[in-house]
Amino acid sequence: MSNISRHDPFSLEGVPDLFQGLFRPLRTTGGVEGQAxxxxxxxxxxxxxxTVKAEMPGVEKDAIDVKIDGNLVSIAAKVERGAELKEGERVVRRERYTGSVSRAFTLGAEIDDEKAGAQYKDGVLTLVLPRKIASARKRLEIN
Incomplete structure (x- = not known):
């Protein structure tokens, strides 16, 4: 005997599946081909x-660029993967990203870029960003 099911044409049950891949190219995480x-x-x-710790596995130290402008911190890197195919091999699936990645964020106080420091070890970039000491207000005399 076959199972009979009732179909509701106004149901929204299948709508998420309809749009599943529509916005996928705009995502910036995940590690799937074509995604940052x-x-x-x-x-x-x-x-x-x-103190900022940024995960950047597989990135060469020379390919990382950090910029500080007031309280805005920008981190950018170029990720390159060499050709690893041997003769007679073909790519079945590629999930490792190649290209540029960047991230910018603001902090609650201005950063003293003269005293800031950076270290890159084991795929983790560590930034030490001291606050800029507020200068004393100067009172102007009016003539």
């Missing part, structure tokens, strides 16, 4: 300033 690898960060704060 993304830069994941952790930001901690203490009295002296901020």
């Amino acid at each position: 690898a993304g830069i994941r960060i952790d930001v901690t704060e203490d009295e002296a300033g901020y």
